[in-house]
Amino acid sequence: MESHLTEEELWATTVASRLRLVQASCADDDARQRRTFLAEELDRALQSIPPSRQGVHLSAIEELFPACAWGGSVAPATNASPPATADQLVDQLAMAGATLDEAQKTALTEKLKRVGFSVKESQMISPFPSADLQKAFAIEDGKPLDVERAQKLIMGLSTVFQALDQLVWTLWRQLNGKSTYRKEGEFAKSAGAYLTGHPDVSSEQIRQPLERTRRLIAALLGAMGRSGANFAQKHSADLAPESIENSGRIEKKTFESLEAASWRKYRELYKEYSTEQTLESQIQQEFVKSAEELLRGIGSK
Numbered sequence: 001m002e003s004h005l006t007e008e009e010l011w012a013t014t015v016a017s018r019l020r021l022v023q024a025s026c027a028d029d030d031a032r033q034r035r036t037f038l039a040e041e042l043d044r045a046l047q048s049i050p051p052s053r054q055g056v057h058l059s060a061i062e063e064l065f066p067a068c069a070w071g072g073s074v075a076p077a078t079n080a081s082p083p084a085t086a087d088q089l090v091d092q093l094a095m096a097g098a099t100l101d102e103a104q105k106t107a108l109t110e111k112l113k114r115v116g117f118s119v120k121e122s123q124m125i126s127p128f129p130s131a132d133l134q135k136a137f138a139i140e141d142g143k144p145l146d147v148e149r150a151q152k153l154i155m156g157l158s159t160v161f162q163a164l165d166q167l168v169w170t171l172w173r174q175l176n177g178k179s180t181y182r183k184e185g186e187f188a189k190s191a192g193a194y195l196t197g198h199p200d201v202s203s204e205q206i207r208q209p210l211e212r213t214r215r216l217i218a219a220l221l222g223a224m225g226r227s228g229a230n231f232a233q234k235h236s237a238d239l240a241p242e243s244i245e246n247s248g249r250i251e252k253k254t255f256e257s258l259e260a261a262s263w264r265k266y267r268e269l270y271k272e273y274s275t276e277q278t279l280e281s282q283i284q285q286e287f288v289k290s291a292e293e294l295l296r297g298i299g300s301k
Helices: 007-025 031-046 051-064 086-097 102-114 131-136 147-175 187-195 203-238 241-251 258-273 276-300
Strands: none
Touching (some): 007 031, 147 276, 241 258
């Protein structure tokens, strides 16, 4: 009974009946035309069947309506599985990607680029370091990056830089609040947008604040040695016996000896130059002057 037939057999029974009706209606046509009509009818019947199940259904129709009944093979136009769609090919590629190593994935990416499939490298960490990165960290040729460790290194370097960045700019404002050399923007905010590929933040916008902070650190460190030497030279020259004696000779009062005038001048200079507050102020001024000079020199290179 029909109730015991499988799904494929029920489908084949219905389709076989339609094929016989088509065959009867075109009995007067030539064999080629009959095969065309029958193939078209079979194509329509197969449209509702998934490609993976069409072979089983065709086998069932073969038993009820053999090819010899219409002079051809069963559905020559539909017997083969239809070509995979682009989405199906991408799904297959994604499944295969799990079995590929990094070198194979890189080669496959290059092939996709050559046929027009672009990959935005700014939105991913390349498995292999750039030439500059390889040189900066002495990475061996052909060694891929460990992405997790690369992120940890970025975090470590960022922590150090941001601490120095805050420290040096705060110190510079305290030492020289009127300086035209100022901090521009917040690096952390720009860096976050840059790392996530924001189109409004360029590499140059990241480089500039880094460079300004680097120059300021270099100038402050360089000024430590230069300002000390400059202050010592100026201070020793002002308090040198020859300088004091020359000043005493000029400022000597009538009937006042040169020794007395010189001693008076020394006491005046000592009071002016040698108090703790005065010395601190003079050293700071010399330090700022040296830093400004170094900043102009560094900026001109």
